[in-house]
Amino acid sequence: MRRWLLPLLLVPALAWGQMVTRDGVTLTQPQETRAEAIGGQLRCLVCQNESIEASGATLAKQLRVIIRQHVVAGDSDKSIIDFMVQRYGIFVLLKPPVMPLTYLLYAMPGLALALGVLAFWLGRRTRVPPPAPLSAADRDRLEELLK
Amino acid sequence: MSPLRRRLLFGAPLAVAAAGGAGFYTILRRMQDNKYDPHALPSPLIGKRPPAFTLPGAAGFQGFSNTDLLAPPKPMLVNWFASWCVPCLQEAGMLSVLARTGTTIWGINFEDTGPNLATYLAQNGNPYARIAADASGLTAINWGVYGVPETYVIDKTGIVRWRYAGALTLDVVKSTLDPMLKHYA
Numbered sequence: 001m002r003r004w005l006l007p008l009l010l011v012p013a014l015a016w017g018q019m020v021t022r023d024g025v026t027l028t029q030p031q032e033t034r035a036e037a038i039g040g041q042l043r044c045l046v047c048q049n050e051s052i053e054a055s056g057a058t059l060a061k062q063l064r065v066i067i068r069q070h071v072v073a074g075d076s077d078k079s080i081i082d083f084m085v086q087r088y089g090i091f092v093l094l095k096p097p098v099m100p101l102t103y104l105l106y107a108m109p110g111l112a113l114a115l116g117v118l119a120f121w122l123g124r125r126t127r128v129p130p131p132a133p134l135s136a137a138d139r140d141r142l143e144e145l146l147k
Numbered sequence: 148m149s150p151l152r153r154r155l156l157f158g159a160p161l162a163v164a165a166a167g168g169a170g171f172y173t174i175l176r177r178m179q180d181n182k183y184d185p186h187a188l189p190s191p192l193i194g195k196r197p198p199a200f201t202l203p204g205a206a207g208f209q210g211f212s213n214t215d216l217l218a219p220p221k222p223m224l225v226n227w228f229a230s231w232c233v234p235c236l237q238e239a240g241m242l243s244v245l246a247r248t249g250t251t252i253w254g255i256n257f258e259d260t261g262p263n264l265a266t267y268l269a270q271n272g273n274p275y276a277r278i279a280a281d282a283s284g285l286t287a288i289n290w291g292v293y294g295v296p297e298t299y300v301i302d303k304t305g306i307v308r309w310r311y312a313g314a315l316t317l318d319v320v321k322s323t324l325d326p327m328l329k330h331y332a
Contacts (some may be wrong), residue, residue: 045294
């Protein structure tokens with residue numbers, strides 16, 4: 001058992017040590033994973049509905065290179081995302097931040113629910129009380145009619 | 148059900164549909180009049196000076212740096228273009244008209260080569276007073292340029308006032324660019 005313990009413990013180190021090259025930048029696997037996570041949050045401005053990671057546009061490729069260079073340089077996720085927002089505006093963020101411009105967007109589910117509740121409340125019907133039981137005379141007349 | 152509630156139940160969806168209809172109508176109308184472009188992106192550079200850069204000249208023209216844009220004598224245009232770009236070709240005529248009528252235009256030649264640029268200018272005329280080359284496209288990224296052509300208006304204090312992505316048309320020039328150049332003159 002002990003013979004296997006040390007090699008087993010070193011298995012993650014193998015993954016760590018593996019270098020990958022993407023778009024001409026060489027970085028470690030964890031760095032590449034981080035870069036992909038950052039690029040996945042950013043919109044490619046040329047195609048507008050793809051992330052920088054997924055897009056085949058030249059600009060997206062250049063931005064992927066920049067992200068990887070910053071990752072290798074040890075910059076934080078936030079500073080890399082800020083770098084992009086500073087240049088391209090909040091439109092590069094695939095998930096819009098909560099800010100005055102997007103309050104309505106984020107309030108929409110709540111507003112829709114409130115509207116639904118209101119419609120439900122307005123549309124509810126008042127229960128009509130059941131009719132009084134027939135008197136003996138009425139019951140006799142009913143019997144007579146149904147005969 | 149009270150009459151008020153009945154009226155509300157009937158009227159509310161109608162009001163929502165009417166408001167939606169009015170909204171869509173306005174959007175489509177403004178799109179038709181070239182006053183609204185759903186694809187247009189606001190540039191974060193507006194209200195600021197361009198980021199620091201120094202670019203060499205291209206095709207025998209003088210290049211420039213951000214410090215050359217600090218105080219133009221009158222508002223000017225910086226136009227990003229490339230010889231391989233089809234919409235650039237489409238706006239070449241418009242740029243020539245602007246240059247002839249006294250607007251200063253400086254070009255930044257984007258990811259291009261000198262010989263191709265020289266051929267392009269020979270064929271389509273040259274509206275540019277200076278042309279700088281951004282061969283790597285990295286200065287473009289710092290400007291937030293996401294495609295060519297893009298046109299920026301720089302006022303007399305060196306501040307970016309307007310960015311237009313796409314080929315400049317007579318409509319855009321008349322409705323937006325001309326009034327802007329006058330306003331900042």
